[in-house]
Amino acid sequence: MEGEEKSKKVTKEKRSIKKSKTVALPANEIPAAPVAKPEPTTVTANAPAPVVKAKSAAKEPAKKVARPKKVKDPTFEEIQLQAYFIGERRKKYGIPGDETSDWVEAELTLRAQIASK
Numbered sequence: 001m002e003g004e005e006k007s008k009k010v011t012k013e014k015r016s017i018k019k020s021k022t023v024a025l026p027a028n029e030i031p032a033a034p035v036a037k038p039e040p041t042t043v044t045a046n047a048p049a050p051v052v053k054a055k056s057a058a059k060e061p062a063k064k065v066a067r068p069k070k071v072k073d074p075t076f077e078e079i080q081l082q083a084y085f086i087g088e089r090r091k092k093y094g095i096p097g098d099e100t101s102d103w104v105e106a107e108l109t110l111r112a113q114i115a116s117k
Helices: 002-016 076-093 099-116
Strands: none
Touching: 076 099
16 A cells, blocks of 8 residues: 555656746847958968958848758658559569568659659
8 A cells, every 4th residue: 555655646746847948049049150250371482472352342242052952751651652562563573672672762762753853
């Protein structure tokens, strides 16, 4: 009986503990890292003079970095269906292999099809 009472107390204590939620700052409130400025270089007699670009009066806006497109991964059902057809073809022609190799081949085939679109 004592064991049952202890287990009830433990579960009661576990229920009473509340977990605190962490709050993330919005993206506009996160400070950006400072940009490092290059140090001026000295010119030696044998080295060519460094090329200095002229600053234009109007400042150009910063160029946006081109981000690679996110490739949509095939769904579980799409892979499953493709693996089924690969397995059926493999069995029909007597090609050696197993379900795992069919699944991997189906994933690779579908990803290649999506990437080519």
